[in-house]
Structure formats: C-alpha cells, structure tokens
Amino acid sequence: MKLSIPLLFALSATVCAPWSAPVYAAPDSNAQEQVELIRLRAGELPAVKLTADILYRVLAAEIAATRGRYDMASQTLLDLTRETSDPRLAKRAFQYSMADRDLPRALAAAREWAMLAPQDPEAIASSLALAASNGQTSGLASALSTRIEKADDKEQAIAQASAIVNKMSDKRLALEVLEKTLPESLRALPVAHLALADAAWAAQDADRALGEAQKAQALEPGSEAAAQRVLEYGLKVDPDAAINQTRAYLNTYPQSRKLQLMLVNRLIERREFDTALDQVGRMRRLAPEDFDLLYTEAEVNIRAERYEQAQALLNEYINVQTQRRQAISDKASNAAADASDARLLLVQIAEKQGRLDEAIVQLDLIDDGSLRYQAQVHKAVLQARQGDLASATKTIDALKPQNDHERTVAALTLASIYREAGRTDTAVETLKKADEAMPDSTEIKYDLAMLYERQGNMDQFEALMKRVIELDPNNANAYNALGYTYADQNRLLDEAEGLLERALELDPDNPFILDSVGWYLFRTGDLEAAIEYLERSYRQLPSADVAAHLGEALWASQRHDEARSIWREGKLQDPDNETLLKTLKRLGVTLK
Incomplete structure (x- = not known):
C-alpha cells in the first residue's frame, strides 16, 4: 500500500574537527617502527611527514564527502590510514563508511581505528559494536569483560557493554553474550541485573526480564529504574501482580514521579480510567503545586x-x-x-x-x-x-512562512485541501509551482507524483518517484510507492521486488510496506508468504485497503470463510472503500 535504516551510530562526518597531520620525519628502520608502535599504544600520534600526496588525497576525500560521495571518501581515507597509521584518518574513514551504509568497510575502518588508538574508548566501542552488529561475536564477551574489569567506573562500563551487545541483530545470542560478559562477581551490582533484564526483554523472554529486574530491585529497593522495569516487564507476565507491586513501591517511595506517570499511562492502555484518575489524584494531593497534573488528568x-x-x-x-x-x-x-x-x-x-x-x-x-x-x-x-x-x-x-520547511507545509496543505475537494487538477498545479520554487523538496515531489498517479499519468508518476529516490536514497515511502504500483499493475515485478526489498530494509515494521510486500508476493503466486505479510500489516493497520488484499489472498487459498470475515471488518471500517468494493465485485462476492 502506498503512503503519502537509521545508521547504527549517529555520526555525522560534517561536524568533525578538521584533520591536520603531524609533521615528523618518516620512519626508516625497524627500530623506528618499534618506537612508533610504542607511541601508538601510549596514545601518541604517529610520526608522519605531510607530503603533497597525502594532503591532496585528504582534501580529495573531504571534497568527495561534501558532494555525498562517502564511498570514495571513506576508501581513500582507509587507504591512507594503512599507509600512515594515523588513528584520526581511521576514525574519519569509519564515519564516512557509516554515512555510506557500507558496513564491511566501516568495520574494517573501526578495527584500524581501535588498533591504532587502543586507549580511545570510542574507538574500541565502535569496533566491538560494529562487529556485534555483523554477528561477529567471537571473543566479544571476554573483550567486554576485560574492559569492565579494568574500568574504574564499573557501572558505566557495564552500561557501555550492554549498549554494544544491544547492537547485535540476534537478540537471544546477545543475551548469551551479555551473560558471559557479566560473571557472578559483577552481579552484586544492580546495573548488571538491569542490563540483563533489558537484554532478556529484547530477546522476548519476559519471565527472565522480570526476574532480573526484581533482583536489581532487591539489591537496591529504592531504585526507580528497577521499579519501572518491574512494572513494564511484569505487565507481560502477570499484569495484576505488576500493578500491585508498583503500588506497594509507590507507598514507600511516593516521590517517584516518573514511575507514577508510567503507571498512569499503563492503566490508560488497560482502559482502567477510574484507577488512572485515582492515581493522578494521589499525585495531586502529594504535590498540590504541580499544576502539570491538571493537564495529565485532562x-x-x-x-x-x-x-x-x-x-x-x-x-x-x-x-x-x-x-x-x-x-x-x-x-x-x-x-x-x-x-x-x-x-x-x-x-x-x-x-x-x-x-x-x-x-x-x-x-x-x-x-x-x-x-x-x-x-x-x-x-x-x-x-x-x-x-x-x-x-x-x-x-x-x-x-x-519563514523558511522552506514552512513553505513546503503550506503548499502540501493547500494541495491536500484541493484534492479532498475533488479539484485534483488544481492540486497538481499548486504542487507544480511549489516544485519549481523548491526543486530539492522531496516531500513536494512525492505528493505531486501521487497526484499524477491519481490522474492516471503513470509516466510522470514514475519519473518523479525515481527522482525522489535519487535525491533521497533512504526514502522508504518512495521505494514502497513505486514498488507497490508495479505490483498492483502486475508488471515489472522484478523491479518491484528490488524496490520493496529496499523499502523493507529501511523500515521493516511499516504496515504500509508490509502490505505492499504481501501484495507483491500474491502477484507472484506465493500465497503462504503473502498471507503472512498481509496479516502482519493488518494487525498493525486494520484498514479496508489491507483487508481487501488479505481477504483476496485468503480467498485464493480457498479459505473463504476467513476471507469474508476480514472483508466484513474492512467494510465496517470504510463502507465506501474503492479497493475493497472493486475486489468484491471482481470476485463476485456478496457480503451478508
């Protein structure tokens, strides 16, 4: 369905400090190389002569980066790192590789950086985290344990180790690694159990998560962080017990405002409004000058x-x-x-x-x-x-409007108003003018493309959507819109596959994209996989459009009763939905 991957680290090459190479005599003997290795291990910079070639290549890399050619910039700096042994170049190569989403090169650069700057915690953490994110966990637990053992601040080191392990895509393996990282000698610290609780929760082991949170609370009864986890994780295991334990904690520690607000929110989610209001009332009695609670009660x-x-x-x-x-x-x-x-x-x-x-x-x-x-x-x-x-x-x-963002909002809103009023041609003209005034706005181009599709102007739709992808290679909605259109029209299915794979990579839980992938799989005849994706989409987005697609996939699988049930739900949501009505008419189905 059309709809009008964050980097592993929030690192921006454009905000780094300018690089300047140290000027020393170049090493020319094994003895000198040994001296350089000792200096590196001590955190000193290498003795490298700033030649014209090095300067030219550094400048070329920086210029390439400013033009968005992070691949060229990172590779150039990685090559220079290996020639000069300068950790600053390795760090820069790592940052540009991350901006380019080239994880293998980023890992290579991170390893060079960590090797050349072994005293730099950011370098070590980046290398370990990136290796973990690629599933390379061999020796990770022992390396992290060593870091914690040597750290003066054990709690901070445990938190850093937890953050590194959390980068792993296999959350059950991440939990195993963290267990090995935190031996019994460290489990007298509440933070160790909190880290294990979070890892267990990520691994979908709610019982273990709750148990670890309770151990942390037993070690530090007044810990609000532990109490928050007991509530959050306990709601999955035994909701009534979790709420009762939270109330008991709040009776002892009534000033725990964050936990009280968290409890209110969870009660609202359970539609226990009277109980939630009672909790807010208690907070107001304890803090009558906290007028923000008026807003919360509202x-x-x-x-x-x-x-x-x-x-x-x-x-x-x-x-x-x-x-x-x-x-x-x-x-x-x-x-x-x-x-x-x-x-x-x-x-x-x-x-x-x-x-x-x-x-x-x-x-x-x-x-x-x-x-x-x-x-x-x-x-x-x-x-x-x-x-x-x-x-x-x-x-x-x-x-x-004071800037392009506000000008974009105004244009999109006016076009939407015209579109909803049935004046699609006027909406198109509105966005065409805005596009001429702001040619780099992908938001305007995207909405204009969708209007062209609505008019049946598919050539303009495809051209503009491809331009959006060119300007914004991480725009999941653009990949999805183009891929879905091809799948819906049952053409260019190979291209649709690539587009939707990219959309799914960028936004794996987006229900609109899940619907598009399911519809593509239906078009290619993989009914079982199609139903799986469409059901995932429908659980998040029980709309008439998704119901139409899911119902048709179920119908084709001879699951007629289930299909009718889904279609009825969709019709209740939107009785006049065009996609659903066309599906029913095409299949000759009448809903009672």
Whole structure:
C-alpha cells in the first residue's frame, strides 16, 4: 500500500574537527617502527611527514564527502590510514563508511581505528559494536569483560557493554553474550541485573526480564529504574501482580514521579480510567503545586471520552499558565507553550464532538511562536472540512512562512485541501509551482507524483518517484510507492521486488510496506508468504485497503470463510472503500 535504516551510530562526518597531520620525519628502520608502535599504544600520534600526496588525497576525500560521495571518501581515507597509521584518518574513514551504509568497510575502518588508538574508548566501542552488529561475536564477551574489569567506573562500563551487545541483530545470542560478559562477581551490582533484564526483554523472554529486574530491585529497593522495569516487564507476565507491586513501591517511595506517570499511562492502555484518575489524584494531593497534573488528568479524561471534565481541567490549566505569564516574562518560562498545548487538546475535543467552529476559535487563540504557524495550517484544514474552500485558501495565503520547511507545509496543505475537494487538477498545479520554487523538496515531489498517479499519468508518476529516490536514497515511502504500483499493475515485478526489498530494509515494521510486500508476493503466486505479510500489516493497520488484499489472498487459498470475515471488518471500517468494493465485485462476492 502506498503512503503519502537509521545508521547504527549517529555520526555525522560534517561536524568533525578538521584533520591536520603531524609533521615528523618518516620512519626508516625497524627500530623506528618499534618506537612508533610504542607511541601508538601510549596514545601518541604517529610520526608522519605531510607530503603533497597525502594532503591532496585528504582534501580529495573531504571534497568527495561534501558532494555525498562517502564511498570514495571513506576508501581513500582507509587507504591512507594503512599507509600512515594515523588513528584520526581511521576514525574519519569509519564515519564516512557509516554515512555510506557500507558496513564491511566501516568495520574494517573501526578495527584500524581501535588498533591504532587502543586507549580511545570510542574507538574500541565502535569496533566491538560494529562487529556485534555483523554477528561477529567471537571473543566479544571476554573483550567486554576485560574492559569492565579494568574500568574504574564499573557501572558505566557495564552500561557501555550492554549498549554494544544491544547492537547485535540476534537478540537471544546477545543475551548469551551479555551473560558471559557479566560473571557472578559483577552481579552484586544492580546495573548488571538491569542490563540483563533489558537484554532478556529484547530477546522476548519476559519471565527472565522480570526476574532480573526484581533482583536489581532487591539489591537496591529504592531504585526507580528497577521499579519501572518491574512494572513494564511484569505487565507481560502477570499484569495484576505488576500493578500491585508498583503500588506497594509507590507507598514507600511516593516521590517517584516518573514511575507514577508510567503507571498512569499503563492503566490508560488497560482502559482502567477510574484507577488512572485515582492515581493522578494521589499525585495531586502529594504535590498540590504541580499544576502539570491538571493537564495529565485532562488527558486521562479525554481517553475516557469524558470531555466535559477534560475541558474544565484544561481551562483551569490555561488560567494557571496565564497567571504565570503575567508574573514572569515569556522568555523566562514555558507558560505560553504549555497554554498552547492545552488549547490543542481543546481543539481535539471540539473536533471529536463535531464543533469545528469552536476548534477554530481555539486555534486562533494559540500564540506560542513555535505552534502558531501549524495552528493556522490546521485552521485551514478545518475550514475546508466545513466546505468553506475560499476561507481555507485565504488562511493559507495569509501565512508568512519563514523558511522552506514552512513553505513546503503550506503548499502540501493547500494541495491536500484541493484534492479532498475533488479539484485534483488544481492540486497538481499548486504542487507544480511549489516544485519549481523548491526543486530539492522531496516531500513536494512525492505528493505531486501521487497526484499524477491519481490522474492516471503513470509516466510522470514514475519519473518523479525515481527522482525522489535519487535525491533521497533512504526514502522508504518512495521505494514502497513505486514498488507497490508495479505490483498492483502486475508488471515489472522484478523491479518491484528490488524496490520493496529496499523499502523493507529501511523500515521493516511499516504496515504500509508490509502490505505492499504481501501484495507483491500474491502477484507472484506465493500465497503462504503473502498471507503472512498481509496479516502482519493488518494487525498493525486494520484498514479496508489491507483487508481487501488479505481477504483476496485468503480467498485464493480457498479459505473463504476467513476471507469474508476480514472483508466484513474492512467494510465496517470504510463502507465506501474503492479497493475493497472493486475486489468484491471482481470476485463476485456478496457480503451478508
């Protein structure tokens, strides 16, 4: 289905300090090489003469990186690292390799960096983490244990080891490695059990996760971090027991605000609204000056659909923030932002009740600078929903965008308003003008491409979507839109496969992409795999479109009763869904 991989490390080559090579005489003997090795191990820089060739290659690498050619930049710097033994070049090569998503080269650079700078914890951690992410765990536990043993701050070292192991894709193996990393001698520290608890949770072993969290809490009864895990992991094992244990903890440690809010959220998820409100009431009695709890109580009431109570609480909260603004300048407080957040909740309530005029009034009262622009954009959307297209257009035209992002939002919103009003041609013209003004905006190109597809202009759709991918190679939605279109039209299936594989790699849990992959597999005749992906999508996104696809796959598998059941659910969601209605008509199915 169309919809209008983060790097392992958040490292940006563009923010690194400029590189400058040390100027020494070049080594010319084995004895000198031994001296250099000793210096490296001591954390000193190598004695390398800055030749014209080295300078030229460093500059060439930096220029290549500024042009997005991270592959060329990283390989050049990695070659230079091996020639000069300079750890700074290795670090730079590692960063550019990560930007290029070339994990094998990144691992090679990280290993060079760690070897050349063995005292640099960032170098060692990067090398170990990247090796773990590639499934290379041999010796990892012993290496991490050694690091912890030598560390002055054992708790920090354990936390770092846990972060490294968490990079592993096989979470059960990660848990095994962490168990070997943390021998019994270290398990007197609560942080060791917290690390094991998190690893067990990631490995989907909730019982073990809860047990480790309880051990951490037994070692440090007042640990709020341990109590949070007992609640979170315990809800999976025995929800009532977890909630009771949390309440017992809060009776002893009533100031644990984060845990109290966490408990409120979990109670809301369980739709235990009265119990959640009772918990908020306890918090308010303990801290009557904590006016943020008014906002929290209002949120609970909104979830419980008790809108009158929520409105009263939000108006009280706004009055408090107004008094704060009168007493303290806006620069010295966040009162304006807090009041605006409350008004957004009032907007939400008014929309749920169909009182769009009241929602618009609240949007006009928002005066926080960071929200004002978006509030007016939303006002235009509501005016369009009221059928007042002239006022909606006037509101958009009155906006004063300060940057390309705001200009993009305005153009996309106006185009969406025209599209929903059935004026697709006007929407196209709106985005064509915006595209001319901001030719590097992938958001505008993407939406314009989707409008072309809606018009049946497939050549323009394909050309623009390919341009989006060219400008933004990590745009999962663009790969998905193009791949789904090919699969839906039952053509260029080989290309569709590659596009959808890339989309899935970039965003593996996206229900829209899962639906597209399932539909592609249906087109290629792999019904079993198609149903698996479509069911995964439907669990996250029980929409009529996904129901249409899943039902057809089930129907083709002779699972007619299941197909009818899914289609009925989809029709309840959206009785006029075009995809679903066409599917039923094509297959000659009538739902009772």
